[in-house]
Each structure stands twice: as structure tokens, then as C-alpha cells.
Amino acid sequence: MEGVTPPSIVSITIAIALIGTVIGQLVFGWLGDQVGRRRIYGLALALMVASSIGCGFSICRTRKCVLTSMCFFRFWLGVGIGGDYPLSATIMSEFANKVTRGSFIAAVFSMQGFGILTSSAVTMAICAIFNRVSGSPGPLVRTPESADLAWRLILMIGALPAAMTYYWRVMMPETARYTALVEQNIRQAVKDMEKVLDVSMNEMNEDIDQILPDPPSYGFFSMRFLHRHGRDLFACAMSWFLIDVVFYSNNLFQSQIYGSHLPPRTQVNAYQDAFNVAKFQAIIAICSTIPGYWFTVAFIDRIGRVKIQMMGFFVLALCLFAIGIPYYMYWNIHANAGFLILYGLTFFFSNFGPNTTTFIIPAELFPARFRTTCHGISGAAGKIGAIIGSVGFLWASQNIHKREVDHGYHQGIGMMTSLVLLGVTSLAGMVFTFFLTRETMGRSLEENETEDVDNAVSLFTSLRNSSERLHAPLNAVAAL
Template sequence: MGLKVLSALDTARTQYYHFKAILIGGMGLFTDAYDLFCISPVMRLIGRLYYTEEPMNGVTPPSIVSITLAIALLGTVIGQLVFGRLGDRVGRRRVYGLALMLMVSSSVGCGFSICRTRKCVLTSLCFFRFWLGVGIGGDYPLSATIMSEFANKDTRGSFIAAVFSMQGFGILFSSAVTMIVCAIFNRVSGSPVKESRTPDEADLAWRLILMLGAVPAAMTFYWRVMMPETARYTALVEQNIRQAVKDMERVLDVSINEIKEDVDQFLPDPPSYGLFSKRFLQLHGRDLFGCAISWFLIDVVFYSNNLFQSQIYSRYLPKNTTLNAYQEAINVAKIQAIIAICSTIPGYWFTVAFIDRIGRVKIQMIGFFFVGLCLVAIGIPYYRYWSHTNAGFLILYGLTFFFSNFGPNTTTFIIPAELFPARFRSTCHGISGAAGKVGAIIGSVGFLWASQNKDKSKVEPGYHKGIGMMTSLVLLGVICLVGMVFTFFFTRETMGRSLEENEKEEGNDDSNTLFRSLTINSTQRSPAIAAL
């Protein structure tokens, strides 16, 4: 189409508003990570308060932990589908603030429960975590799409990765809040190291931890509702170039002389084919399949990996019989912070630094390969070598987080925001993300149960007969290698190209069908694949 307003976006220099958009968009991802990582120490406190009877002895059953995680993830699936579609139908900014309001109110709601019985508290917690998941899910496609449509083509990948990297700060904030809250309550209560009865004040501590996650997100609410609609949505979907030019002038330092010729330009009608029509599948079906399957596979592994932290806690932390509830929660948060600082956050920022140099496809394949390699290296000799306290285990485990984030955990968030037409972009990102969160449910529930020791169910309550850690880890490693293969065959490179070039609206139908031949010449695939 050659609209100058879009060309100006692609070539605009990096400026203040880009960084402001990163902060605004990143708060949803920040809240997502906070919610995911604060639940482990929170469940330690809940176990001490509500599972005091024999034979639980202050330990929350794994089935309860799985349910609280799965409920939030189910909400995320729904939020990604619903808000993703709304973002294309009524506009990105019109529903952007709604997603944040839902996150903030649900985070606060997670800490409120007027009852003190175990069943009532857990029911209330799950109810609000579901709606928290809906809000978080809605934020995914909107944040990625808005950032992609504001960014220039040379640094677009880095900007979207920077939005996603806010998860790392969410992990650190979660750990810091947990340690500070528990340290304050521990000091006020004056509890001795050995405490046969957890003080009632601990019931307030875990609620505060959950509610404080809403504060950073709430602080960006004004910015979010005041930001203009993206120029690409206004010009290409609403067909209003004049308004797109005005909105662009508000936030970006671009000369009006560069884009004023667009104001009176005639726009042809957009393509009439609908979502999931035959024409859509011909042009974009393969891309949608590639985005969805890659996100599904990495989330199976990534969310399973988070739950394997319980194995680290059992090795490197004192038994809960030697610590009071607050000290146990502090130590769990401390381990999470160390892993985040040493592996998770560096992985995010390696992606920010290199994604517009190396390319999305190469980074995704490298990440899948090395995560799979580390998991297999842990899994095969697990019972013979890694089942005891060992620094090598921690190093390999940390590398799985590094290469998840310097790899598919980040690239699967970026690529769907770059491949699809403006009128389908948010929807297709939501579909891809929903597929990922289905994988997360499988990982957080299925693999948690599967990883349990085959004989543990005979001696410990709340456990069942699983396939064991070794088999689970090796299976996750194989899933990573499958993800690498799917990336090779189904993922197109988007680096250095405008969003309109990536859409390929006028491309060859045969080269974009979902089931096109896997034997096409490598030069017809992405530049990254051709270079391998």
C-alpha cells in the first residue's frame, strides 16, 4: 500500500515513547511472573496454617498446588482468546485498560476471604486466581501487538522482547515482597526457630503478598488508558489515515512533512476474507500453526520446569521442622531470586541484545536444543548422580531457564505479533498464546504428578504413583527437540522486515498453505533457515 505513515513508523528513530510503551506494556507480564512465582512461598504458608493435621504436618498437597496453578492458567487461555479477538474488533487501546483493571482487582481479591476454613479459603483463592488469569491472558496479545505496531522494523524484536523481559523483574519483585513481608511478620511475632504452631498473623502475611502484586500494575493504569490507538490499526483496520497521523504526532517525534501526503490518499477496501476462511488458511494457516505449536511445546517444558523447583527446595533448604513458617517462605523466595538473577533475567536480556542481529528462528532453535540437552543431561543419570546435593545440578537447571528465555519462551511471544495482518494480529497472537497456556496446564498439572516417585504414594499423603523424575525429565527433553524440528519447518523469519511485508497478503497461495511440502528449497524459507 505504501502509506507514508507506516513507512515513518518503520524508520522512526528510537525515542522516549518507545521506552514508555515498554514499561506500560510490560506491567501485565510483570504481574504474570509475580503471580506465578509468589504462589510457591504462599502455598508454604497456607500449608502451615490449613494442613496442620496428621499426616500432612504443614505441607500443602501437590494436588492442591496443581489446582491453584491450573485455575489461573485456564483463565489465561480464555483471556487470550477473548481479549485477542476484541483487540482486533474494537481496537487495542479500548480493551487495554480493561485487562489491567481485571488484573489489579483480581490480585487484590486473591488476598480477601472473609472465612477461615480451609475449603472456603482455597475456593475463594481459586475464584480470584481464575479472573486474574483472564486479565493476564488478555494482556498478552494486546501488549505484544501494540509494541510491534509502534516499533520500527530494525529494533522491533528488541522492543517486544524488552516488554516480555518485565517478567524477570516480576520474579525479583515477588521474591523481594515475600522476604520483606515475612521478615516483618517474623520479627513482630517474635517466633522462635522451632514453632509447633504457626501464628494466626501468618494468615495475613500470605494475603498481603498476593495483593501487593497489584501495586506496580495499578501505577501504570493512567498511562495505559491515555495512550492513543496504534497508527497501524487506525489506518489499516479503521481506514482513518487522518486520525492515524494525528495519533502518531502525539507520541512520536516525526516530521508532519514525512506523512502529510497520506491524509488525502485513497485507501482501497481491505481484503474481505474472514478468520479461518479458506483464504486465511491458505495465506496464514501455516504461520498460525507454527506459532501455536511452538508456544504449546515450550510452555509444557517451561511450566514443568518451574514446578521442579520443589526438588531444589528439598535438597538445599533445611527441613520445615527446623524453621517456622516465615523462615521457610523466605528461603523459598531466596532460591527463586538467585535463579532469576543468575539465569532467568540474563536469558531475557540476551534476547533483547541479539534478536535483531541473529534472528527469531535461530534463537528459537538454539533455545529448544540447549534446553532439551540440559534436561536430558539431568534426567538420564538422575537417580545415580543428580538425586543428591550437587552444584552441577543447579548449573544445568539454571541453564534450562537461561536458554528458555534466550530462546523459545521469548520468541514465541514475539513472532505472532509480527506475522499476521493488522485486522487479525491480536486474534492470532491470542490463539497462539492460548495454545501455549494449554501446554502450561499439561506441564504444571500432568508433569507435576508424573514426576512423583513411583513409590512415594505408599508412604506420603497427597502423592500418587507417577513415572518418576528421570522419565519425566527425559520426556521433556524430547519435547524440546520436537519443538526445534517444528521451528525449522513451520516458522518464518521476520527480522528486518516491516509488518506489512511479513503479512504476505499478496504472496503465493501455494507457498503459505498449512500443509505445503516440507521439501521446498531452503532459500524459500526464512533467511535464518537458509543459513543453517
């Protein structure tokens, strides 16, 4: 059909960015433990900015050339985004105290919601401007010449907010936990804490080197790591995998809703069509996505990670069943306000639930020397689930729809099957969480690695007691 991108092209453009994200999470996660959080943090951002500009700054105009260029830069954009996951979560977890650590990490992750809203606003603004300047071309003008510039601007503007944060990323100190427990450099850790606490620590005892933690006693590829942390790593990876299967499929389900609640694409031009889609996404973000994130910020250190994750999976399953089971008989014909409320709740309880907690828990469960590596592995498992969910959902809906049309069946049956399967996947996530995931609320990071507890506690106790004048601010450090 003219004006409709073939499913194969859509699948490639979606999958290539997610494959890059998988690689970025694994590679940058490993580098974060080997080289340091701060050094790699700036590199991930630089890669994101350059790739975002590259996505829009394609020098070619033919469709094949543009798609090839887009896929190339989307891959590297995915690598940068993937690297940002383990580093952002770990840095925040290592700077925060155990009382408010969950809220702080959730607040970092919740910025995605505002990013979605901002991107929708930018898209709406550019489309409105170009539509007005071009004289509001009619529906028959599907792709006006100026549209080539519009989509490039939308992509490149996304690099600006990220670029504005680069200075603060490269100037931030390394986390004291990494410096002390991984690099074994207590004096540098003290200097880094001085920057964070904004107090002088010149009165520290000269014998501080005597409390240097013992070197690591086992490696990542060892039976001891498998015995101590294998279950935690499997739980984090599996939970993230299952929620991303559901979450990314659910995002693609929006395309099925556009036809019922937006003007038909045959009646609008390219600018108006993009404006309407962005407007719909902004409404979803304001009404469900962003509130879901901030409910997690408010309650995660009161209710706990495991309870919120189980609740999110359970309610998400209920909503998907409520949409999916009657979809063939009712929603496919009467996609009214009740349908939109149920669909909005799927985003709310994804974010006030496993979509956020799966980002938080891996940053709290593992010892400092493996923290970003394990977070990267967990996130990579999630993005593999995202590939299966998004590409699989796209092809399944296309193939089922074609088969139903060929045999004269109602097209809603295929969508009903897909939604019910997503509900079952959510229930599986709840079961895995109940049996495998450990609660981290109210516990220090070191309490998850018993071998290092005595060393870490003695380190922070010494820092606290070394100067009466610093007693109050160092209490916060001792609570980490």
C-alpha cells in the same frame, strides 16, 4: 502429612489460573482486533489489579472458604494476564520499526524477570518483618496466626505496580497501523502518529483520504486465511505449546530441589520456610532468568528469531538430558553446584530462546486485522501446554513416587523419566521450529501480508513526502 497441601488442591489452584489465562488470551485477543488495542489494554490491566486485590482480600478464614475464594479470583487474574499477552506484544510491534522491533518486544517481555525478582524481594521482606515481630516462632509453630495477614499482604502488594501504570495505558494513543489498516481512518492515524513522534503534521496533503487502504478481502474463518496464514498459526501455537509444557514443568521441579538445598521444613517455621524459598527463586532469577531475557533483547535483531528459538530448544534439551539421565544414579544423591548450574541454564536458554521468541513471532507474522487474535490463539495453545506440563508433572511425580516406595525402588527413577520426557519435548520443539516457523527479522509487518503491501507502503510514503520539514521523523514511520 500435616502442613503439606494435597496434590489435588495444588493442581486446582495452578490449573484454574491457567484456564483463566487461556480464556483471556482468546477473548481479549479477539477484542483487540474488533474494538482496538488501546481500549482493551486498559480493561485487561483493571481486571488484573482488581483480581490481585481480591486474591488477598478474602473475607473468610476457614481453609475451604479461603481456597474457594482464591480460586475464583485467581481465575479472573488469569483472564486479565491472558489478555495482556496479545495486547502488549501487538502494541509494541505496531509502534516499533523493523530494525529494532524484536528487541523492543523482547524488552517488554523481559519485565517478567524483574517482576519475579520483585515478588521474591517483597515476600522475603514481609516474612522477615513478621518473623521478627512475632518473636521468631519455633519450628513447631508451623502456621502462626499472623501468617494469615502476611500472605494476604504479599498478594495485594502485587497489584500496586500494575495500578501505577493504568494512567499511561488509557492515555496512550491507538496504534497508527490499527487505525489506518483496520479502522480505515487515515486522518486519525496521522493524529496518533503526531502524538508518538511529538511533531506537528498540519501540513499534510488534503488528498490523504485517497490512499485509504482497501477493505479486508477475506475473513478469519476462510479458506484464504487458512491458505495464507494457517501454517504460521500452527507453527506459533505448536512452538508455544511445547515450550510451556517444558517451562512450567521445570518451574515445578524447583520443589524437588528445595529439599536438597534448603533447610528441612521440620526445622523452620512458616515465615522462615517462605523466606528461604523466595530467596532461592531470587537467586535463580538473578543468575539465569533475567540474563536470558536480556540476551534475547541484545541478539534477536542480529541473529534472528528462528535461530534463537532453535538454539534455545536444543540447549534446553541437552540440559534436561544432562540432569535427567544420571538423576537416578548421581544427581539424586549428589545434588551439588554442577546440578544447580545445569538447572539454571534451563531457565537461561528458555528465555534466551523459545520462551521469549514465541511471544514475539506471533506479533509480527499476521496482518493487522487478525494480529491480536492470532497471538491470543498461539498463547492459549501455550497455556494449554502449561496446564498439561504443570498438572501432569505434579501428578506423575506423585504417582511414580508412591509406586516406587510401595515396591521398594529408588524414588529418583520417576524424576529421571519426567526430565528425559521434557528433553524429548524440547527436541520436538526444535524440529517444529526448523520446518514450520518463518523468520521475521528485518521485514516490515506488512511484508507478511502481500495483499496490503502496496496500500501500506503508499500510505507511509505519502506521509513522509507531504512535508519536507517532517522528512526525517517520518522516515522512521516509513521504515515500520
